[in-house]
Amino acid sequence: MLQIKHLRVSINQKEILKDFNLEVKAGEVHAIMGPNGTGKSTLASVIAGRDIFEVTEGEILYKGKNLLDLPPETRAREGIFLGFQYPVEIPGVSMANFMKTAVNEIRKYKGLEPIGGADFLKLMEEKKKLVEIQSKLNNRSVNEGFSGGEKKKNEIFQMAMLNPTLSILDETDSGLDIDALRIVANGVNKLRTKDNATVVITHYQRLLDYIVPDFVHVMYDGKIVKSGDKHLAIELEEKGYDWIKQELEANASI
Amino acid sequence: MENDKNNIIQELTQGDYKYGFVTDIETETSPIGLSEDTVRYISAKKNEPEFMLEFRLKAYRHWLTLTEPTWAHLHHPPIDYQNIIFYAAPKKQQTLNSLDEVDPELLKTFNKLGISLEEQKLFSGVAVDAVVDSISVKTTFKETLSEKGIIFCSYSEAVKEHPDLVKKYMGSVVPYTDNFFAALNSAVFSDGSFCYIPPGVRCPIELSTYFRINAANSGQFERTLIIADEGSYVSYMEGCTAPMRDENQLHAAIVEIIAHDNAEVKYSTVQNWYPGNKNGDGGIYNFVTKRGFCKGHNSKISWTQVETGSAITWKYPSLILKGDNSVGEFYSVAVTNNYQQADTGTKMIHLGKNTKSTVISKGISAGKSNNSYRGLIKVSKNAINSRNYTQCDSLLLGDKCGAHTFPYIETNNKSSIVEHEATTSKISEDQLFYCLQRGIDNESAISLIVNGYAKEVLNKLPMEFAVEAQKLLSISLEGSVG
Ligand SMILES: Nc1ncnc2c1ncn2[C@@H]1O[C@H](COP(=O)(O)OP(=O)(O)OP(=O)(O)O)[C@@H](O)[C@H]1O
Ligand SMILES: [Mg+2]
Numbered sequence: 011m012l013q014i015k016h017l018r019v020s021i022n023q024k025e026i027l028k029d030f031n032l033e034v035k036a037g038e039v040h041a042i043m044g045p046n047g048t049g050k051s052t053l054a055s056v057i058a059g060r061d062i063f064e065v066t067e068g069e070i071l072y073k074g075k076n077l078l079d080l081p082p083e084t085r086a087r088e089g090i091f092l093g094f095q096y097p098v099e100i101p102g103v104s105m106a107n108f109m110k111t112a113v114n115e116i117r118k119y120k121g122l123e124p125i126g127g128a129d130f131l132k133l134m135e136e137k138k139k140l141v142e143i144q145s146k147l148n149n150r151s152v153n154e155g156f157s158g159g160e161k162k163k164n165e166i167f168q169m170a171m172l173n174p175t176l177s178i179l180d181e182t183d184s185g186l187d188i189d190a191l192r193i194v195a196n197g198v199n200k201l202r203t204k205d206n207a208t209v210v211i212t213h214y215q216r217l218l219d220y221i222v223p224d225f226v227h228v229m230y231d232g233k234i235v236k237s238g239d240k241h242l243a244i245e246l247e248e249k250g251y252d253w254i255k256q257e258l259e260a261n262a263s264i
Numbered sequence: 265m266e267n268d269k270n271n272i273i274q275e276l277t278q279g280d281y282k283y284g285f286v287t288d289i290e291t292e293t294s295p296i297g298l299s300e301d302t303v304r305y306i307s308a309k310k311n312e313p314e315f316m317l318e319f320r321l322k323a324y325r326h327w328l329t330l331t332e333p334t335w336a337h338l339h340h341p342p343i344d345y346q347n348i349i350f351y352a353a354p355k356k357q358q359t360l361n362s363l364d365e366v367d368p369e370l371l372k373t374f375n376k377l378g379i380s381l382e383e384q385k386l387f388s389g390v391a392v393d394a395v396v397d398s399i400s401v402k403t404t405f406k407e408t409l410s411e412k413g414i415i416f417c418s419y420s421e422a423v424k425e426h427p428d429l430v431k432k433y434m435g436s437v438v439p440y441t442d443n444f445f446a447a448l449n450s451a452v453f454s455d456g457s458f459c460y461i462p463p464g465v466r467c468p469i470e471l472s473t474y475f476r477i478n479a480a481n482s483g484q485f486e487r488t489l490i491i492a493d494e495g496s497y498v499s500y501m502e503g504c505t506a507p508m509r510d511e512n513q514l515h516a517a518i519v520e521i522i523a524h525d526n527a528e529v530k531y532s533t534v535q536n537w538y539p540g541n542k543n544g545d546g547g548i549y550n551f552v553t554k555r556g557f558c559k560g561h562n563s564k565i566s567w568t569q570v571e572t573g574s575a576i577t578w579k580y581p582s583l584i585l586k587g588d589n590s591v592g593e594f595y596s597v598a599v600t601n602n603y604q605q606a607d608t609g610t611k612m613i614h615l616g617k618n619t620k621s622t623v624i625s626k627g628i629s630a631g632k633s634n635n636s637y638r639g640l641i642k643v644s645k646n647a648i649n650s651r652n653y654t655q656c657d658s659l660l661l662g663d664k665c666g667a668h669t670f671p672y673i674e675t676n677n678k679s680s681i682v683e684h685e686a687t688t689s690k691i692s693e694d695q696l697f698y699c700l701q702r703g704i705d706n707e708s709a710i711s712l713i714v715n716g717y718a719k720e721v722l723n724k725l726p727m728e729f730a731v732e733a734q735k736l737l738s739i740s741l742e743g744s745v746g
Pocket of ligand 1: 021026044045046047048049050051053062095
C-alpha cells in the first residue's frame with residue numbers, strides 16, 4: 011500500500027530524513043519509535059503533503075501512485091489520514107460543520123452525493139461512541155478549549171468518521187490517561203480491517219500492549235536503524251535508546 | 265475607473281439629452297450635473313410638497329459650502345459632481361427575456377448563493393410573470409402590517425401620506441449639515457424606505473427592503489427613516505445577498521433611526537454592491553451616513569452589517585445614546601479583496617446615564633485591499649456609570665493587504681468604563697493544513713476558517729440573512745489565496 015524509498019527531506023537547508031525506507035502492506039500495523047527530534051513527525055507531515063518540507067530525493071508510492079505528485083487534500087481523499095501530534099484549534103468552526111465539510115468533500119471525490127443531515131448526525135453519534143466522546147462535541151469549535159486528552163480522542167473520532175485506508179497516528183497516546191489510552195486503542199483496533207493499515211508513532215511501549223503491531227521500527231537521525239516485531243518495543247523500553255546508539259557506533263567502527 | 269464612469273454617463277445621456285429633459289417616463293433623467301435647478305427639478309418630478317423642496321434647497325446651499333472629506337484611509341480619483349446624473353427615475357432596469365441573456369458569471373454566483381431561479385430572474389432584471397412577481401407576497405405582507413398600524417412604505421409615499429411624521433423626524437438624526445455626503449443626499453435623494461412602528465407594537469415579521477415595491481431601484485441616493493415608538497420592536501433588513509447590478513458609481517445613502525422609550529430596533533445590512541474587477545477597475549463608491557438615536561430611556565438599537573461589496577466603503581453606523589439606560593450595539597464584518605478599500609466603524613456617543621454600548625468589528629482583508637476600522641467612543645460628563653466594550657479584530661489573508669485600526673476614545677466622567685481590545689492575525693498555515701489533511705480544499709478551508717472567525721457577528725443576523733451571508737463571505741474571498 012505504501013512504499014517509501016530512499017527518501018531525503020530537508021527544511022531550511024537542514025536535512026531531517028536521510029535515506030528513509032519503509033514498506034507498509036494492507037492489514038498491517040507498524041509502530042515507529044525513536045528519540046525526540048529524529049524526524050518522526052516530519053515523516054508523517056511529508057506523507058500527508060505538508061509543503062514546508064522539501065523532498066530532495068527518493069519517492070513515495072501509495073496504492074501504486076506517486077504520492078508526491080498529489081496535493082494534500084487529494085491524498086486525504088485517497089484515504090490518507092494523519093492524527094496530529096499537536097491538533098490545531100479552529101475557532102468558530104463547529105465540529106459538526108467541519109466534519110460534514112470533510113465527509114462531503116471526500117464523497118464528492120468518490121462521485122457520491124453529499125450525505126443527508128439526518129444520516130450525518132447518525133454517523134456522528136455512532137463514531138462518538140467508538141471513542142466514548144462526550145455528546146456536546148457537535149457544537150464545539152474544532153479543538154478549541156479541548157484538553158490535551160480530548161484533542162487526541164478527537165483525532166481518532168475524525169479517523170473513524172473519515173474511514174481512511176492508511177492512518178498515521180503521531181503520538182496519539184501522549185497526554186492520555188490510562189482509561190483514555192485504552193479507549194483510544196480500542197477505537198483504533200475496531201477500525202482495523204484487512205484492507206487498511208496503521209502507522210503509530212509513539213514513545214511508549216504501553217500503547218503497543220493495546221494496539222499490537224506487526225512491525226516495530228526504531229528511527230534514529232532521520233532513518234530506520236532497526237526493525238523487528240513487538241518484542242523490539244519491549245527490549246527498547248528496557249534498554250533505552252543508548253542501546254541503539256551503542257550498537258550503531260559499534261557497527262560504524264567495524 | 266474614469267473610463268467606466270464616462271461610458272456610463274454616455275449611456276445615460278446619449279439620445280435625447282440635447283433637448284434637455286427627456287419626456288419618456290421610462291428613461292426620464294435630469295440634466296447632467298448639480299445646480300439649484302436640478303434640485304427643483306427632482307422635487308417637481310416627485311410632486312413633492314413645499315416643505316420637501318425647502319429642505320432640499322437648504323441642504324444644497326449648505327453642500328456648496330463644503331468640501332469632500334479627506335480624513336478617511338481611502339484613495340480614489342476626485343469625483344466630478346458636475347458629471348453625474350442626479351435623477352434618473354423611475355429608472356427601470358433593462359428587461360431581459362430569459363436567464364440566457366444574463367452574465368454567466370452572475371448566474372454562477374447566484375447558484376453558489378443558492379438563490380432560486382425565480383429570484384435570480386428578479387435580481388438580474390429578467391421579466392417575471394405575474395404569479396412569481398412577489399406582488400401577492402407583498403400584498404399579504406402589507407395587510408399583516410397595516411392591521412398592527414405599522415407603516416412600511418417608500419419615502420416618497422411617506423412624504424405624501426404621512427407628511428407630519430416625515431416633517432418631525434427627517435433630518436433629526438442626520439441633519440443635512442452633518443457632513444458632505446449627508447448634505448448631498450439631502451439635496452438630491454431619490455427615494456428609500458420609511459417605517460413607523462406604533463407604541464407597544466412588536467413587528468411580527470422581519471421587515472425587508474426586498475418586499476418593498478421598487479426597493480431594488482431606489483437609486484444611488486437612498487434614504488431610510490425608521491421610527492420605533494414607545495415600547496415597540498422591529499427588526500429591519502437592508503439589502504440582499506445577491507450581487508447588485510447598478511450602473512451608478514457613486515452611492516451616498518442616509519439611514520436615520522429613532523427609538524423612543526423602551527423601544528428596540530435591530531438593523532441588519534448585507535452590502536454586496538459591485539466591488540470592481542480583479543484589477544480594481546470600476547466598482548461602487550459607497551459613502552453612507554447611518555445613525556441611530558436612542559432617544560428614550562431603556563431604548564436599544566443594534567447595527568449588524570456584513571460588508572463585502574463596493575470598491576470603496578465609507579460607513580460608520582453610529583448611535584447616540586441619549587435615553588438613560590439605553591443600549592447600543594455594533595456588529596460588523598467587513599471583507600475586502602483585490603483592490604477594495606473599506607473605512608468603516610462606528611461612533612457611540614454616550615449622553616444618558618447607565619448607557620451601554622458594545623462594538624464587535626471583524627475586518628478581513630485579502631488581495632491588495634485595505635481595511636480600516638475607525639471608531640469613536642465618547643462618554644459625556646453626564647453619562648455616569650456608562651460602559652463600552654470594543655473588540656476589533658483584523659484577519660489578513662496574504663501579505664499584500666492592509667488592516668488599520670483608528671480608535672478614538674473620549675471619556676468625560678470617572679464612573680464610566682471604556683474597554684478596547686484589538687487583535688490582528690493571519691490565517692494560520694497550521695489551520696489550513698489541518699483542513700487540507702481532512703480532504704477540504706484550500707478555498708473551502710479559507711471559507712470555513714473565515715466564517716468561524718466572523719461567527720460572533722454572523723450569529724447576530726436574522727436567520728434569513730445568516731446562511732446567505734456565510735456563502736457570500738466565501739464567494740467574496742474566492743481566489744484570494746493561491
Ligand atoms: N518547521 C520546522 N522548521 C525548522 N525545523 C523543523 C521544523 N519542523 C521540524 N524541524 C526539525 O526537524 C527535526 C525533526 O523534527 P520532528 O518533529 O520530525 O521530530 P520527532 O521525531 O517527531 O520528535 P518528537 O518525538 O519530539 O515529536 C527537529 O530537529 C526539528 O527541530
Ligand atoms: Mg513528533
